[in-house]
Amino acid sequence: LAKTTQPISMDSYEGQEVNITCSHNNIATNDYITWYQQFPSQGPRFIIQGYKTKVTNEVASLFIPADRKSSTLSLPRVSLSDTAVYYCLVGEGTGGFKTIFGAGTRLFVKA
Amino acid sequence: DTAVSQTPKYLVTQMGNDKSIKCEQNLGHDTMYWYKQDSKKFLKIMFSYNNKELIINETVPNRFSPKSPDKAHLNLHINSLELGDSAVYFCASSRKNTGSSPLHFGNGTRLTVT
Numbered sequence: 001l002a003k004t005t006q007p008i009s010m011d012s013y014e015g016q017e018v019n020i021t022c023s024h025n026n027i028a029t030n031d032y033i034t035w036y037q038q039f040p041s042q043g044p045r046f047i048i049q050g051y052k053t054k055v056t057n058e059v060a061s062l063f064i065p066a067d068r069k070s071s072t073l074s075l076p077r078v079s080l081s082d083t084a085v086y087y088c089l090v091g092e093g094t095g096g097f098k099t100i101f102g103a104g105t106r107l108f109v110k111a
Numbered sequence: 112d113t114a115v116s117q118t119p120k121y122l123v124t125q126m127g128n129d130k131s132i133k134c135e136q137n138l139g140h141d142t143m144y145w146y147k148q149d150s151k152k153f154l155k156i157m158f159s160y161n162n163k164e165l166i167i168n169e170t171v172p173n174r175f176s177p178k179s180p181d182k183a184h185l186n187l188h189i190n191s192l193e194l195g196d197s198a199v200y201f202c203a204s205s206r207k208n209t210g211s212s213p214l215h216f217g218n219g220t221r222l223t224v225t
């Protein structure tokens with residue numbers, strides 16, 4: 001399984017764009033990159049998933065360079081309610097898949 | 112309608128007891144999981160079932176026994192509870208057993224063993 005490395009914590013202010021980068025140097029050909037958000041006392045919630053280039057949805061954008069050894073989650077104009085832990089995961093696209101969560105990035109948005 | 116629901120939300124019990132946590136998903140997903148989140152907030156996979164068949168069993172003591180009566184349910188039974196079992200247990204499901212199928216989590220069961 002590809003291991004991921006992301007910053008332990010980040011601070012931001014309301015209205016700013018936040019970019020969280022995740023390194024996954026040994027990502028395999030079949031691996032997808034998935035980001036989750038977790039609030040206290042809740043289960044992780046799926047944010048966005050990508051395989052290569054750029055993916056955008058109503059919540060975030062995911063930038064993946066050509067070598068796929070890293071990815072950047074971009075949250076536009078964060079609000080206080082975006083304070084949470086963000087997990088980057090890389091997993092196989094084949095059977096027997098198991099999602100391994102790392103320590104995540106604790107984002108704290110200040111007023 | 113809650114997509115992945117687990118009960119109870121809180122469970123306080125004494126060492127040595129046996130307890131169960133129930134999980135149900137109404138998403139029509141093929142695969143269900145149990146995760147454990149300890150006090151350091153690391154999420155660790157415990158079990159995975161695909162179409163009622165156990166496919167992942169991650170070095171979990173055999174005091175923990177999952178049971179999947181059908182594709183929509185995955186229950187977790189724990190025998191002879193120990194202090195170290197105190198954690199938050201999350202149930203999750205995914206459409207398929209692949210990395211391209213995102214997980215949908217329940218809101219967790221906080222187990223406290225005294």
